[in-house]
Amino acid sequence: MTRLAVRDLAVARGGLRAVEQLSFALAAGQALILRGPNGIGKTTVLRTLAGLQPAVAGTIEAAPESLAYAGHADGLKPALSVAENLRFWSRVFDGPEIGAALERMNLRDLATRPAHALSAGQKRRLGLARLLVTGRPVWLLDEPTVSLDSASVALFAGVLRDHLAQGGAALIATHIDLGLPEAEILDLAPYRARPGQRDQRPAGFNEAFA
Amino acid sequence: MKSLLIRDLRLATRAGGGFGLALAFFLIVCTLVPFGVGPEGGQLARIAPGILWVGALLACLLSLDRIFALDFEDGSLDLLATAPLPLEGAVAVKALAHWLTTGLPLVLFAPLLGVLLHLPGPAYPWLLASLLLGTPALSMLGAFGAAVTVGLRRGGLLLSLLVLPLYVPTLIFGAEAVRRGASGADPVTPLVFLAAITLAVLALVPFASAAALRVNLR
Numbered sequence: 468m469t470r471l472a473v474r475d476l477a478v479a480r481g482g483l484r485a486v487e488q489l490s491f492a493l494a495a496g497q498a499l500i501l502r503g504p505n506g507i508g509k510t511t512v513l514r515t516l517a518g519l520q521p522a523v524a525g526t527i528e529a530a531p532e533s534l535a536y537a538g539h540a541d542g543l544k545p546a547l548s549v550a551e552n553l554r555f556w557s558r559v560f561d562g563p564e565i566g567a568a569l570e571r572m573n574l575r576d577l578a579t580r581p582a583h584a585l586s587a588g589q590k591r592r593l594g595l596a597r598l599l600v601t602g603r604p605v606w607l608l609d610e611p612t613v614s615l616d617s618a619s620v621a622l623f624a625g626v627l628r629d630h631l632a633q634g635g636a637a638l639i640a641t642h643i644d645l646g647l648p649e650a651e652i653l654d655l656a657p658y659r660a661r662p663g664q665r666d667q668r669p670a671g672f673n674e675a676f677a
Numbered sequence: 678m679k680s681l682l683i684r685d686l687r688l689a690t691r692a693g694g695g696f697g698l699a700l701a702f703f704l705i706v707c708t709l710v711p712f713g714v715g716p717e718g719g720q721l722a723r724i725a726p727g728i729l730w731v732g733a734l735l736a737c738l739l740s741l742d743r744i745f746a747l748d749f750e751d752g753s754l755d756l757l758a759t760a761p762l763p764l765e766g767a768v769a770v771k772a773l774a775h776w777l778t779t780g781l782p783l784v785l786f787a788p789l790l791g792v793l794l795h796l797p798g799p800a801y802p803w804l805l806a807s808l809l810l811g812t813p814a815l816s817m818l819g820a821f822g823a824a825v826t827v828g829l830r831r832g833g834l835l836l837s838l839l840v841l842p843l844y845v846p847t848l849i850f851g852a853e854a855v856r857r858g859a860s861g862a863d864p865v866t867p868l869v870f871l872a873a874i875t876l877a878v879l880a881l882v883p884f885a886s887a888a889a890l891r892v893n894l895r
Contacts, residue, residue: 514755517755517759518758518759519755519758519759519894519895520894520895521895532761534759535759536755536756536759538752538755539752540750540751540752540755541751541752542751542752542753542755542756543751543753544684544688544751544753546687546688546691546692546693546694547684547687547688547691551684551687554680555680555681555684556756558679558680559680559681559757559760559761559762560760560761561761597756
């Protein structure tokens, strides 16, 4: 079963095309790793797929509300505890209870600690635990392993593998080896937009807000 | 939606949430005015409706930039935009949370400050009624300004300039209702206008705010 199908996608950042003619399909149980040098548009592709910005061209096919996006920021409130942060996202997404997610990401002992007292790696683990409470099958992950130690990377790889085994799918932009040998690699370099070609939409609007 | 409201209320009342800032500002304005204008009761009573309304409006303005800025910085806004909750609903809930933590305390506190300003006795029910009807519009229009300026460094100044003209009708009718109440005239007409403005704002502005947020998230 195809979870996500992308055809001839072109995305733009700051009014300039970054990636174009990108096509791929993501089946249930499949993980795809986005590679490419800095600035090629990995984040832009993920944000476009998540619906945070419109595609310049091409089609994105996915079941409605099947995508969960995790960006560079974890969306944590420093004044709330770990459990309160996670419970909030679980309720917003109508997802499962938080107990299992806390257990899986090894956050049980930190549940009552306010998020401002967490280390960078612990915050990241909490941000990733959010994916588990969204209950959504396709994960769009932007550098998920930033500030994680090797034990936590392995922990997350295990979570990811379970997610795939349950019919989920994941699209991951990362530079490091996640320890997922079965994941396929999609290099964005061949899809880099030719320079000098500007976005065809009425110019000036996005720039005014940039 | 309920969980978003509860979270915002919880954040506002915890340390560093800024709850009480608007109240403190309102108190300062209303205690300083008698010192500036002089202690003569008749003069104070004449300007009291206007001072109370301007004070409440400016106090409301203080905390507007926090409505979306904090969520934008920590990435929550991206995640909310991808959540099943419609963005229009999220905007409305956040404006409601702002009103509950800023507008409502101002409404309840205003009669006390009315005493400081020699507000005539018959005006008190109309002061409460006009603030109760008017302040929701202030929060909702403020949420629109916050949505337009989210992501801008030091957007507070631009936000104030954008929002102040939108506040003028509410201020005119609100203060007029209290003034009429104080002088014994019929305050119902300005109150009806005030209510109409608030209803129109509550019905239309969430859509404009959500559209502005979508543009700013790109």
